[in-house]
Amino acid sequence: MNEPKNTALNESFDPHASSLHGEVQNEVLQELYAIRGSIDNFDAQLVYLLAERFKATQRVGHLKAKHKLPPSDPNREKAQIERLRALAHEAHLDPEFAEKFLNFVISEVIRHHQNISDSHNDA
Amino acid sequence: MNEPKNTALNESFDPHASSLHGEVQNEVLQELYAIRGSIDNFDAQLVYLLAERFKATQRVGHLKAKHKLPPSDPNREKAQIERLRALAHEAHLDPEFAEKFLNFVISEVIRHHQNISDSHNDA
Numbered sequence: 001m002n003e004p005k006n007t008a009l010n011e012s013f014d015p016h017a018s019s020l021h022g023e024v025q026n027e028v029l030q031e032l033y034a035i036r037g038s039i040d041n042f043d044a045q046l047v048y049l050l051a052e053r054f055k056a057t058q059r060v061g062h063l064k065a066k067h068k069l070p071p072s073d074p075n076r077e078k079a080q081i082e083r084l085r086a087l088a089h090e091a092h093l094d095p096e097f098a099e100k101f102l103n104f105v106i107s108e109v110i111r112h113h114q115n116i117s118d119s120h121n122d123a
Numbered sequence: 124m125n126e127p128k129n130t131a132l133n134e135s136f137d138p139h140a141s142s143l144h145g146e147v148q149n150e151v152l153q154e155l156y157a158i159r160g161s162i163d164n165f166d167a168q169l170v171y172l173l174a175e176r177f178k179a180t181q182r183v184g185h186l187k188a189k190h191k192l193p194p195s196d197p198n199r200e201k202a203q204i205e206r207l208r209a210l211a212h213e214a215h216l217d218p219e220f221a222e223k224f225l226n227f228v229i230s231e232v233i234r235h236h237q238n239i240s241d242s243h244n245d246a
Contacts, residue, residue, distance in 0.1 A: 012209070017202035020192060028190050035182050036199070042176040043203070044210055047221055049172065051214035053165040059158050067151050069143060076159070079140035080166070086135070087167055091174035097231055098170055104227055108220055 015040060050105075057109045061116040071113035077106055138163060176228070177235070184236040188243040194236035200229055 016033055024032075064071065081099050088098035139156055147155075187194065204222055211221035 013206040014202055017198045019196050019198040024190060024192060028186065028192075031186060032183065035179050035186070038179045039176060039183075040203075040206070042172055042179065043207060043225070045172055046169070046176070046224075047207060047210045047216060048214050049165055049168055050221075050224065051211070051216035053162060053169070054216060056158050056162045056165065060155065060162075063151065063154060063158070067147060069147060069151075073142050075140045075142040079137055080163075083136040083163070084166060084170060087170045088174070091171050093170060093174035093177060098173075101169075101173065101227070102166070104224070 053105070054109070054112070058112060058116070061109075061113040064113060065117045065120040071117055072110050080106075173228075177232070180232045181235060181239070184232075184239040187236060188240045194233050194240060203229075 015037060018029070018032075020029065020032070061071075063069075081102055084098045084102050085095040088095040138160060141152070141155075143152065143155070184194075186192075204225055207221045207225050208218040211218040
C-alpha cells in the first residue's frame with residue numbers, strides 16, 4: 001500500500017463512462033474513447049485557463065470597486081466581442097458561438113464585480 | 124509604407140476601448156489596461172482551444188452518425204460534469220460555473236451532432 005493516495009478526482013472519473021456499452025462494436029468504442037481522451041485534455045486546459053481569466057477579472061473588480069467605477073464597461077465589451085468574432089473566424093470556430101461564449105463569461109464577471117463592489121460598500 | 128498589411132483583426136481592435144475615459148485617473152486606467160491585456164491573451168487561447176475541442180467533437184459526431192448512434196450520451200455527460208467540477212475545485216474556479224460552462228458547450232455539441240446526423244440521413 002505504498003502507492004500515492006488518489007485524489008477524489010482520479011478516484012471517481014471513468015474516462016470510458018458511456019450509455020453506448022453493448023450498443024456498438026468494440027473498434028468503434030475504442031475510436032470514440034481515443035477522441036474523448038483528447039476532449040478531456042482540452043477540458044482540463046479550459047478549466048485552468050478560465051480560472052486564470054477569472055483571477056484577472058477579480059483584479060479588475062477590486063480596482064473598479066476601489067475607485068468606484070461601474071461593474072460593466074459597454075465600449076470594452078463591444079470591442080472584445082468584435083475581436084473574439086474575428087479570432088473565431090481565423091480559428092474556424094463559429095463566430096456566433098464565440099460571441100455567445102463571451103457573453104456567458106462576461107455576465108459571470110459582472111456578477112463577480114457587483115459582489116466585490118457590494119462588499120466594498122459594506123466595509 | 125513598408126509595414127506589413129494589417130489583418131482585419133489588428134486593424135479594428137482597440138485594446139484601450141472603454142467607457143471610462145475621462146472618468147478615472149490615468150494611473151488607474153494604465154493598471155486596468157495591463158490586466159485587460161492579459162484577459163485578451165487568455166481569450167485568444169480560449170477561442171483556439173474551443174476551436175480544437177469542436178474539431179474533436181465533430182469527429183465524434185461523424186463517428187456517431189456513421190454508426191447510427193444517438194447524438195447525446197447521458198452517462199458520458201454525467202462523468203464529464205463530475206470531473207469538471209473536481210478540476211474546477213482544484214483550480215479555484217467556481218464548480219457551479221464550470222458545470223454551467225460545460226452544459227453550455229455540450230448543448231452546442233449536441234446541436235452539431237444532430238446536424239451531422241441529419242446530413243448523413245439526407246445523403
